[in-house]
Amino acid sequence: MSNVPVPTVLLSRYFSHLKMNNWSSATIARRDYVLTKFIAWSSERGIDSVIEFTPELLAAYRRWLYHYRSERTGKPLKFCTQASYLKTVCGWCQWLTEQGWIGADPSTKVEVPKQEQRLPSSHLSIDEVEMLLSSVDLTTPTGLRDRAILELLYATGMRRGELIKLQLDDINHESGLAIIRQGKGRKDRVVPTGKRALEWLCKYLHDGRPTLVDEDTQVIFLTSRGNVFHPVNLSQLVKSYLTAAGITKPGSCHMLRHTAATLMLEGGADLRSIQTLLGHEQLNTTQIYTHVSINRLRDVHDKTHPGAKDRPPQSDPNKPDDKPTE
Known part of the structure; x- marks a missing residue:
């Protein structure tokens, strides 16, 4: 142990282990961010070796996460963020123990905070979706591209990173299906594009994309410079159209994903189908959309709850007569 790196x-070495076990580059990047900060935090407290990782150190780290406040906003970390950071550190400690670098796993008694069951972010109504789509200038190649992006996000519910990686061969124009390769969890799935989204995608591919291509690339959606979109830039693009349409609800690409799921559920889709469309591994992730499908709940409430309908008031024998005495 005296020669511990x-x-x-x-x-x-830990990241090499994850790569050998086919962990995604995005997951590794997130863990790199968290663990690099944890190492810096430990070093500030005089901890320069993993053999000094103790349950007391991890308990202090958990308290620090709880009391941390952003320098920019002054807000605390969300409990889901705290939990994510702690789980990442615990995962590394478990690996260090398995590899023999530390004698006992210091993370076994770390209590991860419970995560809130939060509703999804705002979703759009059908009218708001049409306002959004009609706000695009269709006289330019980038306008055709943007309309195809919005249509596809809305029709398929795919994540922004999944849309960014779409390639020409991922679209089957005959069947109207899109193959999402290596989505979250490194899993492929097939989703329907819908007739309207496919028509706008074809128009972009025919009239818009050829003017944006600067080199030989199979990526469908390109910036005005012919580059692949960065996730932040795509979110800013969608947000700019929401603003132009006069929609002030918070959100961007992910809001269109929520919109697709919510409107489908209100239209009668079953949860299993929505789970497949969105690529959720667990059904309980999809079930949260039942909480925002308020229109269906309102209809059921109006039809079945005895207090929901207008009825003539019943006389109460214990209530004094309001008629004035003569």
Whole structure:
């Protein structure tokens, strides 16, 4: 144990282990961000070796996460963020123990905070979706591209990262299906595009994309410089159209994903189908949409609840007569 490498070296070995086990680059990048900050936090407290990782140190780290406030906003970390950070550190500690770098896993007694069951972010009504789509200038190649992006996000409910990676061969124009390769969890899935979205996609591919292509690439959606979209830039693009349409609800690409799921559920879709469309691994992730499908609940309430309908008031024998005495 006296020759234990410094934490950063072991961290590099840990990421090599994850890569060998086919973990996604996005997951590794997130863990790199969290664990690099944890190492810096530990170093500030005089901890320069993993053999000094103790239950007391991790308990102090959990307290620090709880009391941390953003320098920019002054707000605390959300409990889901705290839980994510702690789970990442615990995962690394478990690996260090399995590899023999530390004698006992210091994370076994770490209590991860419970996560809130939050509703999804805002979703659009059908009228708001049409307002959004009609706000695009269709006289330019980028306008055709943007209309196809909005249509596809709305029709398929795919994530922004999934849309960014779409390639020409991923669209089957005959069947109207799109193959989403290596989505969340590195899983492929097939989703219907819908007739309207496919028509706008074809128009973009025929009249818009050829003017944007700067080099040989199979990626469908390109920036005005012919590059692949960065996720932040795509979110900003969608947000700009929401603003132009006069929609002030918070959200961007993910709001269109929520919109697709919510409107389908209100239209009668079953949860299993929505789960497949969105690529959720667990059904309980999809079930949260039942809480925002208020129109269906309102209809059921109006039809079945005895207090929902207008009825003539019943006389109460214990209530004094309001008629004035003569």
